[in-house]
């Protein structure tokens with residue numbers, strides 16, 4: 338039976354959750370949701386999945402995931418979107434909201450709100466739009482102020498830290514000679 342403080346938190350990666358759980362965990366009863374079909378290749382997906390699972394064990398919260406890693410379906414959806422990153426964020430928020438509603442969580446949010454490299458205002462407005470559409474609450478917090486804490490804590494925990502945002506495009510950009518795409 339869910340309570341009003343239960344919240345399904347989309348986890349993009351373990352290090353970002355290190356900047357979200359210590360504060361949000363004081364006010365919400367958190368269940369983590371790992372859903373990131375954007376990540377390429379599969380070995381990288383598994384590394385991030387395991388780091389997220391380790392974070393869940395470390396902080397002692399339950400974590401569920403969409404076990405069917407399906408980057409092809411993700412690619413079809415984002416390539417039909419107006420911009421790659423907007424479509425990618427929408428896809429993951431939508432799936433999180435659908436899962437939250439299906440499992441009777443009253444609210445959802447995402448660790449993407451921690452990253453200073455993502456389009457923060459878009460994530461907020463898209464989360465609120467989807468929440469209104471789904472009839473559940475989007476928990477908005479500006480977690481960017483916890484970014485330094487997430488770096489410190491994830492290093493202390495020896496967590497795997499990714500070197501690019503996630504998709505095959507960001508991997509190529511990061512490792513090209515002129516690559517400047519940030520890690521997350």
Ligand code: SF4
Nearest residue numbers: 422425502503504507
């Ligand atoms: S760069 Fe990051 S946010 Fe943009 S499409 Fe790739 S994985 Fe998604």
